[in-house]
Structure formats: C-alpha cells, structure tokens
Amino acid sequence: MGAESALRTRFEGGLNAPICLTWELTYACNLSCAHCLSASGRADPNELSTSEALALIDEIAAMQIFYVNVGGGEPMLREDFFDILEHAVQRHVGVKFSTNGTRLGPAAARRLAQSDYVDVQVSLDGIDAATNDALRGRGSYARARRAMDNLAEAGFGAFKISVVVTRENVGQLDAYEALAEHYGAELRLTRLRPSGRGVAVWDALRPTMAQNRDLYRWLLERPQVLTGDSFFHLSALGEPLEGLNLCGAGRVVCLIDPVGDVYACPFVIHERFRAGNVRAAGFGAVWAHSELFQELRAPGSPGACSACGSFDACRGGCMAAKFFTGLELDEPDPECVHGHGETALVARATRPPAPSPDHSRRVRIALSARR
C-alpha cells in the first residue's frame, strides 16, 4: 500500500496532462433527462466551430492525451460529429463517446464499427421502459435498445451500456449484467450526482445507505464492471474498489465544455470551477497554469474528515457532490458511508448553488427567461 499511496499523492499534485479528459461537444440534446449533469437542451450559440474543434484535437494529440471522453448534450446532433471523430482517430486520439442512441441508426452503427479507436456508451437508466423513461423521457428506452441492436448487427463489438445508478434501478443490476451479456457488451455504472438538473432530483433518486452498501459488495465481486472511478466514496466500507480512489478534479481529470470553457471535472459545470477557456491560449495553458487548478493541486486539509479512520480510503469523497448540496469542500461527502454526510446536510448553513450555465430547454412559460 505504501507505493500506491505515494503514487496517489503524486496524482493529487497534478500531471503534465489529464488522464481522463471529457469533452462535451454540444449543449444541444433531443432528450431532457431529469438528472442531466450538464443541464443540456439548447445548443449554445458560442459553441466551438468545426475548425476550432479539429485544432483542439491536434492539441490533445500533441499533449499525448491518449483518448478523450466525448459527451454533451447529445454529441451525434452535431453535424460535424463524424468529421471530429475521424480527425481524432487520424491523430491516434481514441474516442469514447456517450450517446442516448437516438441518432444511432444502422448506417451510423456501421460507420462506427469501422474504427478500432472508437468506444460507444449507450445510456440506459432503467432495465425496462418504465424505469428508464421516468428519468429519460417517453420512448427513450426503445430508442436506446434499437441503437444497441444496430451496434450489435453492425458487428461493432463490445460497446458499453452506461447506467447512472439510482434508487429505482439499483435493484436491477443483475438484469443489467444479463443484458450486457446478451449483447456481448460491457456494463458501466456511474454515480448520480447533484450536478446540472440532477440537483432537483438527487435527494429523491440517490441510492439509500443500505443500497449503497449492496452496490459496494456487488462491485467488489465484479472488478470487470466499469465505473470510471465513480464510487470511490464507497471504498470507505472496506477493501478499496478498482480505480485510483481519489477526487481527480483538476489533477487527473477535467472537462472542456461546448464553448471551450475548461472546468475541473464533468460534474462541476459552474463558474466557481471554471479554470479558463481553450480559445484564449489553448487547453495546455489552462491545464498547466490556471489558478483554480493550482489551488486544487495544493495539499489540502482533510477538514471535518481528519478524525475519521476511513479518510485514507475515500479522501473525503466527491467535490461536486459536496458543492451542489451546499456543503463546504472540506466537509464529508453527502453520501458518506458512515453517515457523516447526512449530519452535515442537516447542519449546512448555505443553500445549494443553482446550476450555471443552464441550457435546459424551456418547456414551460418562463417568466424569468432572460439571460
């Protein structure tokens, strides 16, 4: 463990380039999922142009960032989606992209299947239409399943079924495993965070403490299930889960949003965590020199968690989950497995911050619709 914890300390001090870079291509989305962490819906008029996007890929390649996680919004809604994808592949930058599957018809599936450098993650937040569509909108289950059928038929190989774990679907994990096996797919589970529109549904949909304990055991038995290091707060229950088990925000992880703003991680699209913009001096300059990232890489204090014997296991948990529930960053994770988060939530002094920016489509008559 000595070498591992020394390595973790080095990671916390920051790297020459991120290990895990997420790039949201557009805020446009044809769904309006209740828990959308980027509060997507409408494209932003200021999104990167095709030539800016291609130049960004060149810089990513030059920085030896070996792959990029592409998301949105719905990335396939960009008309130049395949141009961006193919440029990345030419530059040997692997692309893992997340999609709701609505634009993944047979032709697109065949095109994706031609490239070795492309991974596809299709989101499915319930094993049946009732569970999924309650979160992701009516008809979205059938469309995601059709996309999976198309990928399978095109011989894509092992795509990923991506699941945000909620109170409603956590009991379906065995069935998810069977579905993944049916497609020859991999299963990827991530944590529900109170980011974006998720802030409104987080409290009602987050797994209960008992469910989180079951989830931990389920994951421990299945190291092949992908989690993107999502559940490191659960490592405080005992043996650590697969992964680095630290908050990588601004240290090993970051996000580039559709307008080129750089945030510390995909779950903190908020001005407090905006490090800069790629249009000014390029992404590399933001990564290396932004004040925010310097601050995040400086040795921090464990704060309220310093007295807890599990601090070394969970490192205080997820920064985004704390921020968007109104907790201080040195307080426990709101879903602390020892219940310290619940106590902090009861005692919190500040109101949770509102998501900003918000690109949700305005479906109701909005009286304060000026921006």
Add this chain to the structure above:
Amino acid sequence: MAGSPSLDEARAWRLSSRVSLRDEPFGALAYHHDTRRLVFLKSRDLVSLVRRLEEFASATDALGELIEEPQRARYRRALFDLATAGVIDGC
C-alpha cells in the same frame, strides 16, 4: 496481446511499437493502442530502463547496467508486469 506472460530475461526486450509513453512527475503513463489500457510506470528509473531496454542484448544486461543491485528484484518484477501487459515486447 503481444508477448508471452513471462519474462525471458536472457532475451532482448523493447518498448512495444503499439505503446505510447508520456512522461509524468511520478514516472510515465503508458498507453497500449491495441488493448487501450493505461499502465503506470511508477518511477523515473523504470521509465529510463524501459526506454533503453532495446540497447541491450538481454533484460539481464539492462538490469545489471541501469539498476543498482538492491533494487534489481523489484525492477525485474516491474518488467514482468509490463511484459504481461504487452507494454514491452521480446525482440
């Protein structure tokens, strides 16, 4: 995956042509373009050993020349792991 999951020390080895190395403060990040797996090289000495492996007629020679005796067993194990992950190939 290239290479057998053992390290024949008497052979010459080299960094796989399918692997990119990125220097980092802790050592380096290795990315295998076929398996798409990331591997951490957890010290600078290991990075220079891996980069210079192909200059030597055998892994034994490389370890003898580049790594101090008390550390050799540890680096031999590290090379074994890198061979298993396909980061280094037998020449």
